[in-house]
């Protein structure tokens with residue numbers, strides 16, 4: 001397969017097949033730069049020159065989790081050292097802090113606490129909604145939706161309806177990891193299956209609850225698995241149009257069981273990180289937005305990712321215990337002033353956006 005011809009066709013509108021995308025993701029020589037440049041051309045045409053970011057704050061409510069996935073350094077058993085579960089007073093304090101920082105989005109990011117029920121999720125949403133009126137609440141994963149449904153013996157559709165009524169603005173497209181069950185059985189065996197993830201995400205979109213789409217790569221999946229995952233996202237987007245963006249999440253290995261047990265190596269290389277973003281841009285012809293997770297890539301590689309097909313700098317976060325506990329050095333707060341300097345250095349304007357990508 002000739003790479004130049006493939007890139008010329010892709011930039012002219014040819015929809016890449018899975019084998020074609022896999023060929024591009026496997027390139028190891030200087031043709032990488034042709035792929036990154038082609039993705040940057042498509043980014044310019046589809047999303048324009050702006051680099052966007054959202055002023056948001058992560059709020060971690062609990063790190064107690066029923067799943068204890070092998071790639072995660074954040075989840076704990078109840079009673080483990082460092083395990084916590086915030087009461088309403090602590091959550092209220094965190095929400096007040098977020099409001100004082102003028103965020104437009106609050107992101108509730110937690111473990112899947114085995115004792116949380118539908119009512120727990122509703123109470124948390126109602127509390128945040130009351131304390132932060134008008135602020136977008138981006139919360140919970142399909143796995144938490146599934147958990148609430150199992151606990152309450154109700155359908156996942158009913159869970160989504162009740163979450164929306166209690167204040168949920170958009171659902172997180174997390175818990176996707178790699179949407180290939182043979183990989184999931186190794187890296188997150190207690191999480192919902194590929195089919196269940198697709199069903200719940202589709203149900204959310206049908207109820208006009210937008211979601212992000214994520215891919216967590218770099219453990220023990222193959223290039224073909226990564227591409228299969230992207231193909232499933234593209235199919236869902238064709239069907240519902242409900243994804244706001246792709247969020248590539250590069251595996252942070254240091255403090256995780258998979259790495260300690262020798263099942264996974266030290267994560268993706270810089271080449272793989274940039275090619276994942278570039279090939280996603282070329283392959284996902286129905287996605288407008290591709291994000292860089294600066295907490296996982298670091299600021300210097302993030303800047304190059306913004307020249308390789310990505311158009312969004314994610315959020316200010318203010319705290320990211322999920323990446324930090326796994327061993328990421330730069331997770332935490334990113335000042336928009338710093339983002340602006342990084343954008344200016346590659347000749348691009350930085351713009352603040354809301355969760356739905358409308359500009360502030």
Ligand code: SF4
Nearest residue numbers: 065067068069072075
């Ligand atoms: S990745 Fe999420 S579900 Fe898995 S152990 Fe960590 S917090 Fe729990």
